[in-house]
Amino acid sequence: MSSKTKRFILPEDEIPEQWYNIQAEMVNKPMPLLHPATHKPLKAEDLYPIFNEACSDQELNQTDAWIPIPEEVRDMYKYYRSTPLVRAYGLEKALDTPAHIYFKNESVSPVGSHKLNSAIAQAYYCKQEGITNVTTETGAGQWGAAMSYAAKVFGLDLAVYMVKVSYQQKPYRRSIMQTFGAQVTASPSMSTRAGKDILTADPNCSGSLGCAISEAIELAQATPHCKYVLGSVLSHVSLHQTVIGLEAEKQMAMAGEYPDMVIACFGGGSNFGGVSFPFLRHKIDGTHTDTRFIAAEPSSCPKLTHGKFEYDFGDESGYTPLMPMYTLGHNFKPANIHAGGLRYHGAGTIVSQLLKDGLMEAADIPQLESFQAATLFAQAEGIIPAPESSHAIAATIREALKCKTEGKSKVILFNLSGHGLIDMTAYDMYLSGDLQNYTLTDEEIAKYLKDVDVLQ
């Protein structure tokens, strides 16, 4: 313990008024999205049938580095932002490390995760454009919970396809979405052609984000005044999440430090992009060239560390545009790990380009290491972390222990993207020794990667 400041919170008038669009400042821009049928580069208008127009425009905007946050969105942010930046003295003590560890605590958002930052924005834009119904997918349910509340705030009707394994593992998240007034269906379901096809081929299919996305898009297209909203992967979602890193930058300045490492867990990339892009801009502009950016992904779904950079679909049925991404193939079947939000086959286009260009790195974390890290963090800091966020904690611990070995007092910032209070079944299994690792062999990965290039 220390009598020094533990938490850094911004005054309300310091909450960012603009999101940061890293695409505008990247030297090598992400390659274009391609139309799934024609394979021609997409224009924003091509996305309008699926997404609201504002987000479609943001998706392809490679020109404007700063995008104003609408007043109504900022107004909603003020109910829970800024989230605290916390110096993790407890964890430092438990590890006996000279590293200075900070975490941005997004778990204190009303719905328990960072997902609300983009949910509010997407619901707002839909409402503005006269949309009355929205559909979406959710893995562990963090995005679904956030979107359910945001839809309620802006008076939209929401249908959520929840990945079946999470629907079963985390029934409380379904209840949360229903309490907010959303309609929730386990995916794959018989309510869509995509779901029927998948269930016909495999009646016991436990689902994937890729499959739930297909179902949600299909329902949106079959429903009047309805659009689809997505919780990660796409560039406009990462854009909305940069409010995290922009706040953290100011808060690190309050603490008088600048991170040597920025770490976040990685599913589709919006959480990682949200905390890291604002710091990455100083790597791009040459003011902080030494900062390392580490994406922590599960060993069971290792697209960044073991995937291939190719054009691939974002969903299982091939309804989305083709995206240039690190991927394990859109038919990849992730193991039933408890970090449901990280069970996705591909990475967003911005992050994929950054990784290709060596501006960031990735670490793959076995499930047991993530829960060991989670339990240590819980006992040291009092917060039960989400299984997803626990991957970032595990990567942080690896680096903090390296600092100890090397006697170096580096500054580590990680994003605690959400709490794990709905995931206690997984903790129970970990404590009783019933959890296992799912690590893919090189042969298994090679088998998946063989069919990745959908352009051939």
Add this chain to the structure above:
Amino acid sequence: MSSKTKRFILPEDEIPEQWYNIQAEMVNKPMPLLHPATHKPLKAEDLYPIFNEACSDQELNQTDAWIPIPEEVRDMYKYYRSTPLVRAYGLEKALDTPAHIYFKNESVSPVGSHKLNSAIAQAYYCKQEGITNVTTETGAGQWGAAMSYAAKVFGLDLAVYMVKVSYQQKPYRRSIMQTFGAQVTASPSMSTRAGKDILTADPNCSGSLGCAISEAIELAQATPHCKYVLGSVLSHVSLHQTVIGLEAEKQMAMAGEYPDMVIACFGGGSNFGGVSFPFLRHKIDGTHTDTRFIAAEPSSCPKLTHGKFEYDFGDESGYTPLMPMYTLGHNFKPANIHAGGLRYHGAGTIVSQLLKDGLMEAADIPQLESFQAATLFAQAEGIIPAPESSHAIAATIREALKCKTEGKSKVILFNLSGHGLIDMTAYDMYLSGDLQNYTLTDEEIAKYLKDVDVLQ
């Protein structure tokens, strides 16, 4: 929505340095605690065999209005305090009320409730006095979770007796306590004489706080270097919780308002006392004589609205001192409502005296009304409230609707003591129409009250 300030947060150096001891300023002090065997007034030393000495001294302190918060306790508070004071614009809009509704959001504490405020203090004092082991009871598990983390921080071994019905209704809270490293037993259990006696009489007994307290005290007395810690009822617990009201007082000043009503849910009284005593001192000193203080209790356990003011035991087996309290009798069997933290037969001595003297009032809330209020609040503010806290929300809604009828723009402050993310089973039952009210008839209450006076 409004562009006005939503949240009020204190700078770290404004976090209170002293707790407020209302006993020192009450005109009619609480009557003395009596020894359970001799019925003689207790001295602090008489409590030392059960409680740590610092808390025993605080319990009987009717002299000092301000008690310094130890530096180490304040240091831990800084990880999550001040908690935000939030203007509930969403709820006001949903109710279309001219009332100004504020809530103090204790749900953002790491463990999800206000209980940590006293858990840290009690664990600290135990550690200071060379105690190595502690025991406690918990109802819904909010106190147990808080105490588990606090014990871990101060290096104490903790055994928790959790009321059996909650152990079954809320398995995630057991998991949380175990993740923090505590040992958890469902109560009544066969590990104590008290538990054995109760199970012998009723093998299907679903437990009560009174029974769990008996078991925890018995285990503490049978274990070397071990003390018992309690999560509510006693005056020193309410003392620690006054950090809530002291912060709220400053935060209401930031908002430029002073509450016309202060509302909190009521189990043993520490949550209610915590938020209200600092404001009550201005009723006592004559600067704000019109403020109303409303304790919201469940209709199924209505000691304040339907109980009797008598000397009674704090636990089922009669191990505790005799306390002058509003009570339904220490053998009262509360219905299995989901607000497990409110299933307690008696009220703390301070609150009982204040109620007797007309300085506060009470409202009894049926279970269904509490869940209806909870769902409305969740959809309006994005936070799933604890079933306990939902009683305060229901009482707030009653008053806000009165304001609407009367066209009066009163200022209401309530304490959101915790979130309900571990209580989603109850929400599921509410949404599917499977929850019911448990309201006692006058005959049932009269039957319980007949045997209340243990001094006779």
